[in-house]
Amino acid sequence: MAETVTREAGQRRRLRLRHDWARRLAIELGTLFVVLLALAVIGLLVLDTAPGHRFIVDRLAQIETASGLRFRIGRIEGSIFGETRLKNVAVLDQRGVFLTSPEIDVDWTPGAWLRNKLDIERVEADRLILLRLPKLRKTGRKGPILPKFDIHIRDLKINRLELAPAVTGVARTGALQGTADVRAGRAVVGLRLSMDQGGDRLALALDAEPDGDKFDLEVRSHSPANGVVPALLGWNRSVDFVVTGDGT
Incomplete structure (x- = not known):
C-alpha cells in the first residue's frame, strides 16, 4: 500500500514538473516576443531621429537601380x-x-x-x-x-x-x-x-x-x-x- 502511494505521488510530481516546464516555456516565449517587439519599436523610433535620418540618407545613396x-x-x-x-x-x-x-x-x-x-x-x-x-x-x-x-x-x-x-x-x-x-x-x-x-x-x-x-x-x-x-x-x-x- 505504501509503495502504491509513493508511486502515485512520484507520478503526480512528474506530471507537475512537466506542466511547470510547459508553463515556464510559454512565459519565456511570450517574454521573448515582447522584448523583440519592443526592440522593433525602439528601432523604428531611432530611425525617426536625426541619426536615423542620416542612416537612411547614407543607405539610399548606395542604391542603384x-x-x-x-x-x-x-x-x-x-x-x-x-x-x-x-x-x-x-x-x-x-x-x-x-x-x-x-x-x-x-x-x-x-x-x-x-x-x-x-x-x-x-x-x-x-x-x-x-x-x-x-x-x-x-x-x-x-x-x-x-x-x-x-x-x-x-x-x-x-x-x-x-x-x-x-x-x-x-x-x-x-x-x-x-x-x-x-x-x-x-x-x-x-x-x-x-x-x-x-x-x-x-x-x-x-x-x-x-x-x-x-x-x-x-x-x-x-x-x-x-x-x-x-x-x-x-x-x-x-x-x-x-x-x-x-x-x-
Whole structure:
C-alpha cells in the first residue's frame, strides 16, 4: 500500500514538473516576443531621429537601380512616418545629375507597405529642375509593364518646373500637376502641364490594363513653334493634337 502511494505521488510530481516546464516555456516565449517587439519599436523610433535620418540618407545613396538610376538626399526633416521634407534632392544616371530639387514635401502612409502598397497623399516641390534628359541603361528584362505593388498618389504638384537649355534648346519654366492610381494590373493616370508665357498646354488621361488588353487614352496638347513638344521632336512649327478613344 505504501509503495502504491509513493508511486502515485512520484507520478503526480512528474506530471507537475512537466506542466511547470510547459508553463515556464510559454512565459519565456511570450517574454521573448515582447522584448523583440519592443526592440522593433525602439528601432523604428531611432530611425525617426536625426541619426536615423542620416542612416537612411547614407543607405539610399548606395542604391542603384537596374537602369542605372541613383538618388541623393541632403537631409530629411519632419517624420519618416508621415509628413516628410526632403532637402537637396538629386537624381543621377551614368553621366551624373540630371534632375534636382531644393525641397520636396511628401505626406505618405508607410504602414501601407504591409499591404504591398505605396500610398502617397501628397508630393509637392516648389521648384524642380530638369538639367537634361536621362540616359538609362538597357536591362534586357522582360516582364509585366506595371509593378507588382500598388501605387496611389492623390496629389502630385510641381509649382515651378524648370527645363534647362539642354532639354529643349532654350530655358523654359512651367508647372505640373497629376494623380496616379496603379493597382491590380491597372493604371489610371492624370497629368496637366502648362508652360509659362504662352507655352505648351498638355492634358493627359490614361486608363490602361495591359494584361486585360485595355488601353483608354485622352491627350489634348497645344504647343507653339518654340514650345517643348516641337523642341523634343526636332521641329520648328507649332503642334496641336487631340488623341481620344478606346483601344487595346
